[in-house]
Amino acid sequence: MGEFLVRRIAQLLPTLVLVSMLIFGLQQLLPGDPAKILAGEEQDPQVIAYLHQKLHLDDPLPVRYAYWVGGVLRGDLGESVRNQQPVLHLIAQKLPVTLELALLAMAIALVIGIPAGIVSAVGRGTAWDWGANVFALWGISTPNFWLGILLILLFSVNLGWLPASGYVSPLEDLGANLKAMIMPAFVLGNAIAAVLMRHTRSAMLQVLSSDYVRTARAKGLDEKTVVLKHALRNALTPIITLGALELGTLLSGAVLTEQVFTIPGFGKLIVDAVFNRDYAVVQGVVLVTATAYMVLNLLADVAYIAVNPRLRH
Amino acid sequence: MSSVLPILSTSPMEAAPAGPWRRAYRRLRKRRAALLGLAVVLGFVALALFAPWIAPQDPIATSWGALRKAPSAQHWFGTDEIGRDVLSRVIWGTRASLLAGVVSVSLSLLIGVPLGLAAGFIGGWVDAVISRITDAFLACPFLILAIALAAFLGPSLTNAMVAIGVSAAPIFVRLTRGQVLGVKTEDYVEAARAVGNPPLRIALRHILPNITAPLMVQATLAVAAAVIAEASLSFLGLGQQPPAPSWGSMLNTAKNFIDNAPWMAVWPGLAIFLLVLSFNLLGDGLRDALDPRQR
Numbered sequence: 001m002g003e004f005l006v007r008r009i010a011q012l013l014p015t016l017v018l019v020s021m022l023i024f025g026l027q028q029l030l031p032g033d034p035a036k037i038l039a040g041e042e043q044d045p046q047v048i049a050y051l052h053q054k055l056h057l058d059d060p061l062p063v064r065y066a067y068w069v070g071g072v073l074r075g076d077l078g079e080s081v082r083n084q085q086p087v088l089h090l091i092a093q094k095l096p097v098t099l100e101l102a103l104l105a106m107a108i109a110l111v112i113g114i115p116a117g118i119v120s121a122v123g124r125g126t127a128w129d130w131g132a133n134v135f136a137l138w139g140i141s142t143p144n145f146w147l148g149i150l151l152i153l154l155f156s157v158n159l160g161w162l163p164a165s166g167y168v169s170p171l172e173d174l175g176a177n178l179k180a181m182i183m184p185a186f187v188l189g190n191a192i193a194a195v196l197m198r199h200t201r202s203a204m205l206q207v208l209s210s211d212y213v214r215t216a217r218a219k220g221l222d223e224k225t226v227v228l229k230h231a232l233r234n235a236l237t238p239i240i241t242l243g244a245l246e247l248g249t250l251l252s253g254a255v256l257t258e259q260v261f262t263i264p265g266f267g268k269l270i271v272d273a274v275f276n277r278d279y280a281v282v283q284g285v286v287l288v289t290a291t292a293y294m295v296l297n298l299l300a301d302v303a304y305i306a307v308n309p310r311l312r313h
Numbered sequence: 314m315s316s317v318l319p320i321l322s323t324s325p326m327e328a329a330p331a332g333p334w335r336r337a338y339r340r341l342r343k344r345r346a347a348l349l350g351l352a353v354v355l356g357f358v359a360l361a362l363f364a365p366w367i368a369p370q371d372p373i374a375t376s377w378g379a380l381r382k383a384p385s386a387q388h389w390f391g392t393d394e395i396g397r398d399v400l401s402r403v404i405w406g407t408r409a410s411l412l413a414g415v416v417s418v419s420l421s422l423l424i425g426v427p428l429g430l431a432a433g434f435i436g437g438w439v440d441a442v443i444s445r446i447t448d449a450f451l452a453c454p455f456l457i458l459a460i461a462l463a464a465f466l467g468p469s470l471t472n473a474m475v476a477i478g479v480s481a482a483p484i485f486v487r488l489t490r491g492q493v494l495g496v497k498t499e500d501y502v503e504a505a506r507a508v509g510n511p512p513l514r515i516a517l518r519h520i521l522p523n524i525t526a527p528l529m530v531q532a533t534l535a536v537a538a539a540v541i542a543e544a545s546l547s548f549l550g551l552g553q554q555p556p557a558p559s560w561g562s563m564l565n566t567a568k569n570f571i572d573n574a575p576w577m578a579v580w581p582g583l584a585i586f587l588l589v590l591s592f593n594l595l596g597d598g599l600r601d602a603l604d605p606r607q608r
Contacts, residue, residue, distance in 0.1 A: 014445055015445065015448045015449050015452055016452075018445055018446060018448070018449035019449045019452050019453065021449075022449055022450065022453070023453075023461075026461055026462070026465045027465070029462070029465040029466055030465055031467075137590065137593060137594070138590075140537075140589075140593055141537070141586055141589040141590035141593050142586055142589075143541050143544055143545065143548075143564075143582065143585050143586070143589070145544075145545065145548050145564060146564060146578070146581075146582030146585060146586065149564060149567065149568055149571060149578045149582065150578070150579075150582070152571055153571055153575050153578065157571060157572045157575070164571075248454035248455060249454070249455075251454045251457060252454045252455055252456030252457055253456075255456060255457065255460065255549075256456075256545055256548065256549070259548070259549060260568065270457070270460060270461075271460070271549055273464075274460065274463075274464040274549075274551065275550070279464075279465070282460075282461055282464050282465075283461075285457075286453060286457055286458070286461045289453065289454060289457050290452045290453045290454070290457075293452060293453070293454055294452050
């Protein structure tokens, strides 16, 4: 396990370096002089000259990259041009909000997706299977921002049960926090539940036709034990690997969900930054998201080994 | 050489041998959901092509006398916050969505397939470099990368398509590479090499035709994802710019009038849902028809 982790982390490093180059390279897409863009409408030559010096814009590209990466490694992701706050500080402020949203969404996705997949595989060809497949197709095809708007229409505007927006910290008032988060978490979890259901269904179908499941049935075990203990445990490995890929969907989806429900998280930060032409914030958010995504995939690999004893040695 | 084979395989006892594409077409024809998907997609294509004749009104003509009017005989889908006909805007919006879906996936294929072919076929350091760069792109969640690209390129439909196409390309690099690795060692490729075909010819004439099926399936499903991505970028204000109609930007405006003009939010979303659903149905059907092993 230890050796595996070291090897896996060693693999991660070159990718991280390339990701950093990619994100730094985004700047090069800006047409014209970045300093002039950052200087705003006034175009004060003094400000432009200052920005040139501060951002090392007169140095060659590799040197500028070295300055930038050096800063990143010291935890300096630059400064927001909008409110002069360090980008890292802004991200640290917003991260817990998105993390809560993502965790709730993942919980909802697991609770819906895996049982639906099991039921659909066990009852292959029945109405249950058909229903689960329709649900999956609906989940994959519905844009989550639209689902969010429809839920607001139903639960906030028509029924008045849940607030349409307004985030409350769980430390302040847990009840109000959950009330504000349940709709966004469902919206975000819905699409992932659909994908998890499909993976669970195909993994279970494969496992259920295997010899050891037939043996388990032959020795007279009841169906519940066969399905949940013998089949599911073995089906979990592909579900974890494929499910981990959905973490990217989770992070992407959070951007839209936060926008719909005006939740002050990570997604709101990047969208606001885009419109304020706050490029350092955009780069910082992408860098942190990509790193988080890679680390989460690493954790998924660890979980993969944990549930699959054959891979432990 | 090629003239020998037909003589060998033609036997008077057999009916004309059906090619793999023909067989796939027959399997696809049996899948009603996929055919329904295809029909709806074609319906949307017709809407996009004939929008000027089908749309009852000018999609950008405002009418201060008809602000946020509920659906009626005159405006079937109602009107929006500045009196534009929602039905006409939904019909015209088909253009942006379909264009974004098709153009961005074509771009992904144009970038992804040659790189994947090169990585899988040449191998060695070429493979290492391409694969590592692909990993780096795949490490950034798709929509976040597209948002960042669109942000730096500037908001417009063209840039949104470029952003989506570039962000989705790594999937095709990886898929093509994997398929090439699987096919490369097959006997017919060895045979083509043995008779002295140059590498480029082997890659294009012998390998590429044998990996088109999975690429086609993935491309169809990618169009569905690209349509949602375009709607998402437009919803965030990074795609089609007003007043030109697009389903995503219509939903963005509709969000602000949800309590007194809910119809503004219903129709554009339903259109996105139907189009994406149809591409997904078609993609699933194609997968079952082209690659029965996946089932």
